Amino acid sequence: MSMRTADVVIVGAGAAGLTAALFATQARATKSRVVLLDGAATVGVKILVSGGGRCNVTHHTVTAADFFGNRRVIKNVLAGFPVQDTIAWFASLGVTLKREETGKLFPVTDKARTVLTSLVSSCQARGVDILCRHRVSRIDRVPDPRDGYLFLVHHSQGSMAAQKVILAMGGRSLPKSGSDGMGYVMAERLGHRVSPTSPALVPLVLDEGMFHQRLMGLSQIVRLTTVIDGKRVDQRIGSLLWTHFGVSGPVVMDASRFWTLARHQGQDAEIFANFLPDSRSEDIDQWLVEQTMQSSQRTVAKILSQRVPLRFAEEVGRHVGCDPSRLLAQCPRQDRLRLVDALSRLRLPIVRDRGWNYAEVTAGGVPLEEVDYRTMESKLVSGLYLIGEMLDCDGRIGGFNFQWAWATGSLAGRAISGT
Secondary structure, eight states: OEEEEEEEEEEOOSHHHHHHHHHHTSOGGGOOOEEEEOSSSSSOHHHHHGGGGTOOOEESSOOGGGEESOHHHHHHHHHHSOHHHHHHHHHHTTOOEEEOTTSEEEETTOOHHHHHHHHHHHHHHTTOEEESSOOEEEEEEEEOSSSSEEEEEEETTEEEEEEEEEEOOOOSSSGGGTOSSHHHHHHHHTTOOOEEEEEESOOEEEOTTSSGGGGTTOEEEEEEEEEETTEEEEEEEEEEEEOSSEEESHHHHHHHHHHHHHHHTTOOEEEEEESSTTOOHHHHHHHHHHHHHHOTTSBHHHHHTTTSOHHHHHHHHHHTTOOTTSBGGGSOHHHHHHHHHHHHOEEOOEEEEOOTTTOSEEEEEBOGGGBOTTTOBBSSSTTEEEOGGGBSOEEOTTTHHHHHHHHHHHHHHHHHHTO
8 A cells, every 4th residue: 555646636537537637737837747546447438338339429509408407507517618619629639520410429430439549548648647446435635734735535556645636436327337426425525415316317117017028129209298296397209219128218318317316205206108299189089080080991000000100009009908900980989088198198107217227327416506617626625626427417318418527527627727
């Protein structure tokens, strides 16, 4: 065990931590020693697995409305390092980004490794020490014999003294990557609060009695409505993917945070799906009546398949007790109304989320009100900075959470380097 010293210790070598290290070393005249400590054997695991291995670096348009948290603070943070700066910064690192039709930006190589390699090699070129297998267990703030205070960072290989510390330890999502929530423990020990956390951007598991397994692989555009304790809190349209365990897809991932947070806080949470998102229940009912008159010899499944996939039409018919092979004209009004209800407001029987191992991000964390949005420095502890997923801010799917990492990391790094 040994005691070493550094000007800046960054705990966590993920997207935010690597960014902070690069910006902290911009003013080379300062010759500050910047050290990155990470408990994993290799750094940047989340970068490598993101975007299906392609790394969705950011989105063409990013606003505070794309995030959940204190949007006044979020707006100011994003303004400090907007998308245009991200694009230019990555270009300076040798990574050219391309925009896809969805607005998502990926490296032209379509390889997440390109992004990680550029960040790590740039850090090394600027003299940043990246120390893997250095799991931090405790951080103490003690009087500096010279003046003020310094931090003692205790890790698995010894201890390190530093004038400034940046906490970039991530949240609790994908714990195998190293972000197991220990950062919140550090923050609390140093005086910060941590708002309740739950998995976000996570698939949802449905009751085994539901028909999802028979629709596995089928994708549909739906409108999802999330109701918490009887009150609608979110509504959004997007792609839902049926899976062997339940539902996934962008619209489900985005809506999941509301369901998980509510359940973790003991609230009643429900999600309803409209499979004809541009239609109200009365519109659907009128359409079915018209179809009955125009196509009296067509079955329930055939008529429904004009607007939804046939496989789904058959399953939803059986689900509400209306034989999909029966002629719609022969179905009583009661059956038709059950179909209308299932198409316009089907309650998804969610039993749980899929857990931290499948969550892409964490909802909750250190309140944004406890940091200076211009520098990401703690308002409670001088010399301490908090960035990335540790903060109570989570974005929707599509590169927004990476933009938050680049923005918060750059602001902290700039503040330290004085640039």
